[in-house]
Amino acid sequence: xxxxxxxxxxxxxxxxxxxxxxxxxxxxxxxxxxxxxxxxxxxxxxxxxxxxxxxxxxxxxxxxxxxxxxxxxxxxxxxxxxxxxxxxxxxxxxxxxxxxxxxxxxxxxxxxxxxxxxxxxxxxxxxxxxxxxxxxxxxxxxxxxxxxxxxxxxxxxxxxxxxxxxxxxxxxxxxxxxxxxxxxxxxxxxxxxxxxxxxxxxxxxxxxxxxxxxxxxxxxxxxxxxxxxxxxxxxxxxxxxxxxxxxxxxxxxxxxxxxxxxxxx
Numbered sequence: 001x002x003x004x005x006x007x008x009x010x011x012x013x014x015x016x017x018x019x020x021x022x023x024x025x026x027x028x029x030x031x032x033x034x035x036x037x038x039x040x041x042x043x044x045x046x047x048x049x050x051x052x053x054x055x056x057x058x059x060x061x062x063x064x065x066x067x068x069x070x071x072x073x074x075x076x077x078x079x080x081x082x083x084x085x086x087x088x089x090x091x092x093x094x095x096x097x098x099x100x101x102x103x104x105x106x107x108x109x110x111x112x113x114x115x116x117x118x119x120x121x122x123x124x125x126x127x128x129x130x131x132x133x134x135x136x137x138x139x140x141x142x143x144x145x146x147x148x149x150x151x152x153x154x155x156x157x158x159x160x161x162x163x164x165x166x167x168x169x170x171x172x173x174x175x176x177x178x179x180x181x182x183x184x185x186x187x188x189x190x191x192x193x194x195x196x197x198x199x200x201x202x203x204x205x206x207x208x209x210x211x212x213x214x215x216x217x218x219x220x221x222x223x224x225x226x227x228x229x230x231x232x233x234x235x236x237x238x239x240x241x242x243x244x245x246x247x248x249x250x251x252x253x254x255x256x257x258x259x260x261x262x263x264x265x
Contacts (some may be wrong), residue, residue, distance in 0.1 A: 031148060032172045038153035041165050041193055042140045048198040049137045050229035056141055058229075060084040060258040065233070065249035067094055070242075079247060082262055085138060089263045104263045113265045135231065136191075136220070137200055143169050154190065161201045161219065164192035199223055199230065214240040226252055 046052045060083060067079040078095035091104040099115035112120045143149040154166035171187035178184055192202040203218045216239045220232035233249040 031174065032146065032150040034144075034149070034151045035153045038151045038167045039144065041153065041167060041198070042144060042151070044198040045137065045193050045200055046140055048230070049200075052141060054229055055138060057255070058085055058135075058138065059255050061135065061252055061254050062256050062258070063249050063252040065247060065251075068246045068248075069094075070244055070246075082258055083135070084258045084263070089258070089260075091263050091265075102265055104265045106260070106263050111265050119265070136203055136218070139169070140191075146171075148172050156195065157192070159192055159202055160217075161192075161194075163195055164201055165195055167191045167193065200232075222248075227254065229254075 043052070046055060049055060061081075062083075063081045065079050067077045069075045069077065075096065077097075080091075080093045080095075082091040083089065087106075089104075089106045090110075091102065093100055093102045096115065101115055102113045104110050109121075114120070143151060148171050150170050150172050152168040154168050157164055157166045168188070168190050170189070171184055173184050189203055189205040191200060192204075193199070194201050200220055202220065205216055206213050216237065219236045219238075221234040221236070222232060223230045224233045231249070231252055235247040237244045237246075
């Protein structure tokens with residue numbers, strides 16, 4: 001896979017997938033199951049991250065920092081992220097040396113506007129197999145209250161960051177809504193929680209590009225206390241073992257009052 005294709009795929013995929021667990025289900029029924037041990041670990045993670053009450057109060061956030069893209073040579077860009085949690089909206093602006101590249105998702109549909117102003121539209125269906133770039137612990141709050149989410153405890157495992165508890169989350173849709181199983185398969189992901197501090201350290205899922213499957217890994221570092229909530233200020237992504245980008249945040253603000261206008265490209 002070429003670096004340019006990998007970059008385009010990975011960043012769009014990651015941003016789009018932030019909406020996956022938040023998109024309303026079509027004819028969803030209470031058919032998911034939730035393993036008690038997995039739920040207990042998720043609650044420990046939420047408590048370690050600042051508590052369910054504090055996390056649930058987050059309506060939106062704006063974060064900024066620096067993104068390093070691993071193309072043929074390393075390229076740095078100023079990065080701005082905006083997210084409106086309850087309305088499934090996300091935006092990422094990368095200020096590259098030759099211009100700004102922007103992605104935005106609003107309620108499951110969105111667009112990429114490239115440096116030359118070329119616009120590429122995409123929908124939720126194009127990213128059902130992807131993972132979230134936005135604050136990932138918020139996925140847990142949604143999953144716990146989602147009747148269609150199946151939450152399983154895989155067990156203690158070893159990953160690149162040491163020992164971890166692995167939890168698997170996947171949406172379970174009625175066959176009438178998902179006859180091919182594509183939506184359910186696309187929502188499948190694995191979360192890794194540090195057994196010492198119960199913070200989320202990694203998320204994995206499988207991406208399919210050009211008929212080939214690649215393991216995507218998002219790893220989270222440098223947790224920083226912001227108004228009583230712990231936020232990972234460093235995020236790295238690898239696909240198929242190749243690092244694609246690193247995001248280093250410098251600040252984040254909660255509940256700033258974002259509107260639909262903030263996500264228009």
